[in-house]
Amino acid sequence: MKISILLPLLAGWALSPVPAVAAEPVNRAPTAQDWAAIASLPDLSGVWSPGPLDRFPPGSKTAPPWKPDQATQIAALQRQEDEGNPKNIYVNCLPEGLPSSVSQTLNSVEFLVTPGRVTILGEFDGNRLRRIWTDGRAHPADPDPTFSGHSIGHWEKDALVVDTIGFLPQVFIPMGQGVGLPNNGDMHVEERISLTGPDSLRIDLIVHAPKVLTGPWRVSRTFTRHRERQYDLVESSCRQGDYFDDVDARGNAVFTSIPKDAGGAPLPPDQAGTPSP
């Protein structure tokens, strides 16, 4: 019965004109074989704590090869860094993007390997979330600019090799923990994520930023694996620290803004006014 009803419908569909435009590409459903194939990939499970932080002061051998035009800006930024008052990489809880989310993070990350994709999750809401497509797709011709860009990757033995374009021009290239200069457009990042031991991993980055660098900048970061549950990543909302838990007049649990000083430090509510001498 069902078939007899369906047949004319199917016939009509088959006879309908071929659409003039190609069908939208789809993400096909993974098969059992797709899931099984993941078992033979490098095991990136667990929580990865970042290793030593490097700094890239101008003139050092680790520094990005800045163009001469950047020199005066860099001197001013270096002063901010030296004074312990760096202001410009982390702005309003916006994501730092690549390469800083790898080279400068002080928080752990985890890698979720699923068919056709690797997802990198950091410990701060959207600040450190990356999707790396490993399903063979190419970059879009004109990707929407984002903090972490558009990433495609493939596996080479023990390494995930990633290529990323489509960055916002405002995304910084770091020269220290808290300072750096924007890439100003056309940034391209090559990345090799590889296991270097049973519980060690290294990410090698090659940053191409033709608007501000004279050539490629190579930077690496190491990570150590932890399986203790104490290290499990937790929810971290970058704005939650702007509020304290409160109860409104109707008895509802609400967030109330914490008064801040000009630099962003929290203040007791009765200290919100002009500083006392």
Added chain:
Amino acid sequence: MILKPQRNAMPRFSPRLIAAALLLAGPAVQLSAHHSFAMFDPSKPMRFEGTVKTLQWTAPHAILWVQAGKVGQYEAGLWSLELPTSPGNLSKMGWSRTSLKPGDKVIVEINPIRDGRRAGQFKKVTIVATGQTLTVGAIPGAQPPK
């Protein structure tokens, strides 16, 4: 009254390192939760007694709210003591949301905010009843910055 700062209350890290640790998570602009700690004065460490109001267990920086009597030139009242990192990293250092409970009598060691308000950067706390101390150090397993 201000208790004399103890030798071991001095910063374990350089100001630059602390500034770096502060940036653990995110951002730094006026009124943003994530910011530099340049407004705190490491050259005038303070140590005083108080009572925990709450340990605010939030990212990017946890905040210890402590009620204290008159401390030197400071009137009695509530203090905001900002920790340099988030619950994610504090958990890895052995802290928990209940490490400090409302009503706990504590001795805190801080770097006060430069403008004279009752606010500061948390450095160390001693729980009077147990003598237990809590500090914020490096993330276990992660190597310290170069």
